[in-house]
Amino acid sequence: MREVRVRFAPSPTGALHIGGIRTALYNYLLAKKLNGTMILRIEDTDQTRYVPGAEEYIEQSLAWVGIKIDEGVTAGGPHAPYRQSERKSIYKQHVQKLIDEGNAYYAFDTEEELEAMRNRLKAAGSSNQQYSATTRMIMNNSLTLSEGETKKNLDAGVAYVIRLKVPDSEEVQLHDLIRGEVKVHSSQIDDKVLMKSDGMPTYHLANVVDDYLMKISHVIRGEEWLPSAPLHVLLYRFFGWEKDMPQFVHLPLLLKPDGNGKLSKRDADQMGFPIFPLTWTDPKTNELAKGFRESGYLPEALINFLAFLGWNPGTTEEIFSMEELAQAFSIERIGKAGAKFDIQKAQWFNQQYLKAKTEADLAAYLFESLQQENILCSEEKALKICSIMKERVTFTQDFWQQGKFFFHGPTSYDEQVIAKKWNEDVVKVLTLFSKEISNTAELTAAVAKSILESVTNQLGIGTGKILQGLRVAVTGNGSGPDLMMTMEILGNEEVANRINHALSIIKK
């Protein structure tokens, strides 16, 4: 069996979409499972769409989720350069072979002429308005021009593109590892532009040439490429590379959570979830798009979630590390149908991973937030906070978001709780409790509990009746982590102060 070499080949036109991460992931998992090589190739042949910073963004994103690149622009490798814009001469040389053998031709048509051709066909009721076997002989190209005229045009520097001369009548077949045999009649394939007038190749040419030269064994890419795969097969044939043609694997698409269609940034914005791995600022519009990382997702949770969108191990286990995914992975178990993006499941995965972390790991996230807020905190306190909160968080920033009261006294009190639970009894209990704990050396959770019990017993009031009141006085909230532990972390002085403050402010 041949050496497994896969490639992830994004184009640097902006932030890398989450679907791209999944494509990269499946490539990576196959490589890892079969001891293969993962290649990152930058497909930057459209200079009009080039976005500065996008390439760095791609590398950083892959690094963040834990996809390691064996060969690529920064990793280097035997098939450098890995940036297509730097391989122009290679494509030129190859496309020349196609021309020499009559499988490609020069076309001089202007945009207006192409437009006119399409309109004419449309008006005539034609079902497809392509530049193809049926139309190429009425266009302005080296097939209709004499050799001399063509040469004259070329010498005079008339703008031209190079088109593939697709055979007019034959069935082009390919084998896709997910979908089986896919057949397309060549009359449905148009004479695709291979080389643009600026001398850059199009995707079709560059992709086939590079995959061959880089000895790619499996082309794993999104389903949107399936319709042009037969064209690529034709190219492999014309180049005489059919026996080295990679295996095709067209992945099901990631769909919108509601309704139908391909998942887009718009959907994500509307439904309030990220679609990019890392936060991205568009250099042109300055528009900011929050990433999964900045939204509090763990890379391992995101990967686990993504892996299961279109693939499953065939068992009921769901929590898989990257290693485990690679071991379990197989192309046969990839589904065919598109998968709707369910952010709730992603949140569940995140919660699972967060819960599995050590307190020390979690404290790092808390410290990250605290640093942004310029708040100092002892290691010991942070550890304690994380330990009582880890069961209740979904995102990394929740330790701070839901635990602000550990660092600031309440500035407001939950109104509903006040309305429902704040009463004479609460005031009585809190007044006495505050006094009692002030006289305590150290307010551990156990001490707090026993003092509270003795106070309520003394006053003949049920503890359950006043607990909500105590919580709202201390934290401002109606719910939260274990209250006794919370008070231990805060310390008797702080708790007493907060209670006294609440008693003086809240009237009933």
Added chain:
RNA sequence: GGUCCCAUCGUCUAGGGGUUAGGACACCAGAUUUUCAUUCUGGUAACACGGGUUCGAUUCCCGUUGGGACUACCA
């Protein structure tokens, strides 16, 4: 419009000629937690439709419907 791809609970999916069609998320209910969350238990919920093939199809075949992708000198 044309070409190609796809179709099991709301969502991700397992399954496969005879099953009580399984799991997970979400949702609902109960228990635990003197709150909330966690945890536990239980529940609601699916084979798009029509023809074949077959003793028997949700499963295999065909069609219909529905959805998606592609249809650029973008990838």
